[in-house]
Ligand code: NA
């Protein structure tokens with residue numbers, strides 16, 4: 087079988103490295119029976135188009151934030167929820183399609199819509215960048231802060247104390263430069279590769295979200311593979327997921343040093359950053375806005 | 391199979407099929423033969439327009455139509471003509487210079503043509519210029535918009551390659567100024583040789599003031615918009631909408647010339663122009679998807695890049711690749727498909743990534759002027775009501791300054807990099 | 816036909832008005848009331864989709880499709896006639912086919928909606944369907960004498 091694997095990650099991003107390695111690994115593991123061609127950098131369309139393409143089968147597989155599948159099954163967004171994982175290993179365990187009950191419950195509903203989650207990528211923790219020091223939610227009070235235009239992000243930015251303000255990705259650097267918004271949040275790999283250090287002076291290491299991305303495939307194409315091929319693919323993706331966690335952990339240290347070198351002031355708990363205050367405020371806001379998350383959150387917390 | 395699609399499109403285009411159908415017919419056949427899900431067709435065509443920066447296109451076309459129908463254009467160009475009518479090709483010079491000013495607001499070539507272009511072409515036609523020449527100047531000067539900040543194509547380039555977007559935007563300033571100067575020089579030469587219409591004498595200071603006052607509220611619009619953007623009040627795309635509201639305001643309240651019929655007709659004309667051009671963008675996205683899946687641009691680029699290791703030769707090859715790609719793909723698709731293939735080996739060979747970015751975008755903007763997929767050319771021909779062939783012939787002299795600019799950008803890297811280095815210090 | 820064109824015109828003008836009003840309102844909401852509307856960008860994008868497709872039959876009606884007709888115009892009369900007929904047939908066939916494909920897509924995407932505002936997806940695919948179905952009808956009406964077949968200018 088020949089699979090088309092599309093994603094929106096840019097050159098050098100952990101997700102791009104993951105996809106390339108997974109394609110290579112799948113070819114080897116299946117003795118060339120399954121070949122995967124990767125189309126990075128939105129070559130086959132943006133996020134919404136990619137998800138629809140996978141459902142329809144014009145694209146065989148892809149990956150993105152779990153929340154990008156929330157259009158099909160709203161509860162999927164729970165895996166993106168802020169401050170829910172104890173650490174990276176917990177995040178990987180809780181999103182393991184083979185063992186996590188929370189994920190399996192969601193997957194059953196997704197399969198009915200023609201799409202199945204078969205793996206995950208650890209892309210690193212999301213942190214806040216801004217053009218003034220941010221230590222507590224009070225520092226952001228009443229200020230416009232960029233929110234990904236999805237309910238979950240809007241709720242989280244409210245929890246930060248800021249005013250959730252949508253900005254299109256294509257206009258984000260300009261908007262940060264001119265002050266349409268005073269800050270944004272993303273994994274360090276994105277902040278560094280987009281050179282946001284040039285338009286942002288401070289980095290607050292909140293690590294509010296662990297960016298785990300879902301790797302998903304068209305259900306019909308998945309069922310068209312043999313049992314052996316499927317288990318080889320799952321194995322490759324699981325190994326690559328572990329590598330991505332390792333890569334993210336190692337690169338975080340490097341990226342912090344790199345961004346410091348580029349002139350950013352990095353704030354950690356040692357510098358007075360009150361992560362606990364962020365956790366408390368954000369979790370309260372999410373609990374209030376998403377009552378349906380209660381059950382899956384309990385399942386996620388129960389994962390060892 | 392992919393190559394057949396390209397050849398079929400070329401043949402149908404040349405035979406005089408409407409561009410939309412020349413693109414769609416081979417693309418649909420490809421999808422049928424390859425057994426891809428048919429839903430891909432409607433999905434791709436619809437999603438292609440799901441782009442916020444594209445919104446600037448109808449907005450600026452609307453501004454252009456409003457200004458024409460409400461008489462603001464006449465005031466601006468009466469002033470411009472009074473000021474420079476004596477200069478050979480005076481209004482054509484205004485056309486070029488206007489694009490430089492406007493490029494501070496618009497991040498896209500099509501927005502420049504739709505907005506300012508319509509105004510300039512009509513004004514030039516009124517003063518006796520050949521519509522084809524007016525169109526050619528407009529199309530050539532629209533290349534400035536995406537080079538000068540703000541620029542959507544440069545931001546796309548920056549996010550694909552991890553090159554600093556701020557550096558890219560600053561690096562575009564000198565090339566844009568150089569290109570403006572070269573285009574104005576060309577206008578001077580062409581206008582002198584062809585004895586284009588010019589005023590009989592120079593204006594008196596009183597005449598200038600008298601012409602300036604009524605045009606002032608419209609002339610300061612770009613300054614207001616750039617001011618609003620730098621202050622963070624709005625983003626470039628939002629600025630397009632604010633411009634439309636501002637023009638409605640000044641023509642309705644200050645000039646009291648705007649009627650409901652003007653507003654209605656402007657909106658309707660805009661809808662049609664915008665649809666005629668963006669339906670091509672939509673079908674081109676399907677065509678681009680097929681080329682991407684077949685990996686044609688990438689294979690083509692990789693085989694050419696293997697020819698050399700010398701940075702200058704590589705840069706020259708990259709020029710060639712982007713120029714050809716620009717003939718078949720819109721600039722965003724070309725950037726997404728080709729830049730990840732071309733940038734790494736060139737940067738490895740020692741080409742400066744910022745310089746490469748400017749060279750790439752300038753090339754792709756020139757591709758917009760070159761058939762078969764010349765979107766700038768199409769839009770101008772739609773506005774000026776001249777045939778594509780006549781337009782192309784009038785455009786020919788303007789390839790000289792454009793290619794000369796490109797040569798400077800390619801071979802004199804310090805010219806591009808001087809300003810960003812200065813600011814980095 | 817006249818009435819239909821009139822109705823279509825009204826819709827196009829309203830869509831155009833929306834594309835101006837939504838971003839403007841967003842600027843005011845953000846700067847004056849510091850209360851940005853989260854779905855404004857999405858709404859504007861989707862108004863653009865509707866504008867382009869809903870206006871397309873009017874483009875065809877007015878013979879405004881973009882063409883490079885010069886080479887054809889230089890051909891002998893008979894050959895030109897053959898090409899004109901093929902263009903008309905192709906135009907009708909493609910428009911009808913895409914309209915049909917879009918309807919099929921709509922039935923498979925009934926539950927699909929936009930990520931932020933949850934605007935049902937069938938509205939946009941509906942616009943695409945309308946654009947091509949409308950174009951097919953106009954192309955059919957023009958079959959005997961298309962307004963742009965004989966012009967050798969671009970529009
Ligand atoms: Na610009």
Ligand code: NA
Nearest residue numbers: 485489528531
């Ligand atoms: Na111009």
